[in-house]
Amino acid sequence: MRTRDTIFALSSGGTPSGVAVIRVSGVKALTIAKQMAGDFKNKRQMLLRSIRSRNGELIDKGLVLIFPGPGSFTGEDCVEFQLHGGRAVVALASSELEALGCRYAEAGEFTQRAFENGKLDLVEVEGLGDLISADTEMQRRLAAEQMAGDLSGRYHAWAKRLTHARAMIEAELDFADEEDIPGSVSDQIWPDLVSLRAEIAAQIQSNKLGQSIRDGFKVVISGPPNAGKSSFLNLMAGRDVAIVTEVAGTTRDIIEIDLDIDGFLIRLIDTAGIRETTDLVEQEGVRRARAALEAADMVLLMSEIDSDPEHTPEVMPPRVIRIGTKLDLKRPAHPERYDLLFSAKSGDGLDEIRAAILSAVKADWESISQMGAGRQRHINHLREASNFVEEALKGSDLVIRAEYLRLAAEALGRITGRVDVEDLLGVIFSEFCVGK
Numbered sequence: 001m002r003t004r005d006t007i008f009a010l011s012s013g014g015t016p017s018g019v020a021v022i023r024v025s026g027v028k029a030l031t032i033a034k035q036m037a038g039d040f041k042n043k044r045q046m047l048l049r050s051i052r053s054r055n056g057e058l059i060d061k062g063l064v065l066i067f068p069g070p071g072s073f074t075g076e077d078c079v080e081f082q083l084h085g086g087r088a089v090v091a092l093a094s095s096e097l098e099a100l101g102c103r104y105a106e107a108g109e110f111t112q113r114a115f116e117n118g119k120l121d122l123v124e125v126e127g128l129g130d131l132i133s134a135d136t137e138m139q140r141r142l143a144a145e146q147m148a149g150d151l152s153g154r155y156h157a158w159a160k161r162l163t164h165a166r167a168m169i170e171a172e173l174d175f176a177d178e179e180d181i182p183g184s185v186s187d188q189i190w191p192d193l194v195s196l197r198a199e200i201a202a203q204i205q206s207n208k209l210g211q212s213i214r215d216g217f218k219v220v221i222s223g224p225p226n227a228g229k230s231s232f233l234n235l236m237a238g239r240d241v242a243i244v245t246e247v248a249g250t251t252r253d254i255i256e257i258d259l260d261i262d263g264f265l266i267r268l269i270d271t272a273g274i275r276e277t278t279d280l281v282e283q284e285g286v287r288r289a290r291a292a293l294e295a296a297d298m299v300l301l302m303s304e305i306d307s308d309p310e311h312t313p314e315v316m317p318p319r320v321i322r323i324g325t326k327l328d329l330k331r332p333a334h335p336e337r338y339d340l341l342f343s344a345k346s347g348d349g350l351d352e353i354r355a356a357i358l359s360a361v362k363a364d365w366e367s368i369s370q371m372g373a374g375r376q377r378h379i380n381h382l383r384e385a386s387n388f389v390e391e392a393l394k395g396s397d398l399v400i401r402a403e404y405l406r407l408a409a410e411a412l413g414r415i416t417g418r419v420d421v422e423d424l425l426g427v428i429f430s431e432f433c434v435g436k
């Protein structure tokens with residue numbers, strides 16, 4: 001392990017607060033603990049101590065906990081001071097730590113050290129980051145599983161199967177002339193690779209759904225001017241809003257708000273209608289509206305009940321709900337034109353629209369067997385891996401097929417950031433007992 005700066009940070013929230021947790025990590029951590037709070041016999045045991053500055057001044061009476069490396073979050077020696085969360089307490093403790101040779105940590109630096117020391121892989125690091133920024137229950141669930149290593153384990157198991165398959169091929173190539181090796185060992189591996197390819201495809205799919213958990217299930221509101229789109233948006237925002245953000249950078253042509261509906265992040269997007277126009281600003285609005293429709297998971301097509309059937313946008317996601325608006329003004333003469341009816345004035349129909357959105361999200365979610373990270377990075381590497389497996393399955397020359405399998409395993413290794421240097425021979429010998 002490299003010798004690096006000893007870093008510290010206020011790991012709890014802002015001050016003042018009831019308790020402030022200051023974490024210290026690095027080679028000086030244990031000496032600092034001793035200097036400020038006395039000797040520690042037991043690691044990982046909280047002790048109530050007087051915490052003092054170099055001149056003996058009492059900073060605070062608080063809890064202190066030591067984690068000698070490598071048995072710590074970062075893998076380095078760590079100490080935690082749990083102090084009273086007053087501003088002056090934290091300020092004095094911080095300046096004392098600086099005087100003792102620590103520096104304030106940069107964003108993510110503890111986690112970076114944990115990664116470098118092999119405590120977390122990249123997938124777990126991403127999960128940890130997502131967990132800290134999770135706003136909705138589903139985001140939390142996805143992130144917590146990823147942080148705990150469930151997803152890493154799956155990628156790892158796949159890489160192992162690829163390595164095993166290569167070992168079989170190597171064995172056949174190297175020892176084909178020896179009597180103890182059954183004729184075509186490698187024949188046994190292809191069925192497993194066919195199923196591996198299917199598992200990777202399923203994972204790519206669940207990754208896409210993971211994106212709608214992380215970034216929001218995108219519901220675009222579309223329809224002619226005056227249909228009541230904005231009134232609907234406002235009503236939804238007033239009711240369900242956990243986080244209301246009008247996404248920066250969008251102009252008045254597109255309004256997005258984030259809602260938390262039963263733990264799912266729903267992004268409602270109110271667009272300018274798509275129409276022919278020569279006005280440049282309006283054209284940009286139309287371009288954005290079209291882009292929003294292309295990226296949408298669902299469209300709410302709103303029009304005033306019994307108004308002339310309006311244009312339908314040319315790009316449409318698979319899920320469209322046709323909504324007749326201003327139900328308080330009239331009942332529809334052609335109810336078959338609408339999936340749902342709604343009045344912003346009375347609120348009638350709002351619960352049904354909400355339920356329709358929720359059931360679409362849930363249907364997506366229940367269609368997958370395992371969580372996906374919801375990151376393009378994973379999808380890209382999974383596609384690479386899948387293509388290499390495909391090539392290996394199609395090929396005929398064993399040497400080339402084995403090379404494709406190596407490339408597939410490497411693509412998976414890039415997801416976790418740990419491309420293993422596998423010991424092929426080790427696998428061969430343990431499985432075949434060739435060493436007679």
Ligand SMILES: Nc1nc2c(c(=O)[nH]1)N(C=O)[C@@H](CNc1ccc(C(=O)N[C@@H](CCC(=O)O)C(=O)O)cc1)CN2
Pocket residue numbers: 021023067070071072073080119
């Ligand atoms: N007070 C406090 N609470 C906290 C943290 C912390 O650093 N301090 N955490 C910070 O993120 C999270 C807990 N995560 C942790 C992860 C690993 C280890 C750790 O000591 N790992 C060792 C030993 C493992 C074991 O004994 O089972 C290791 O991995 O070797 C500690 C905390 C959330 N709560």
Ligand SMILES: Nc1nc2c(ncn2[C@@H]2O[C@H](COP(=O)(O)OP(=O)(O)OP(=O)(O)O)[C@@H](O)[C@H]2O)c(=O)[nH]1
Pocket residue numbers: 224225226227228229230231232325326327328329342343344345346
């Ligand atoms: N009676 C009645 N009037 C409504 C209802 N919903 C909207 N309106 C009225 O219809 C007009 C248009 O409503 P908006 O919500 O601005 O419609 P919009 O589709 O967003 O219109 P644009 O922004 O032009 O695209 C406003 O005067 C609203 O008060 C409703 O449910 N009942």
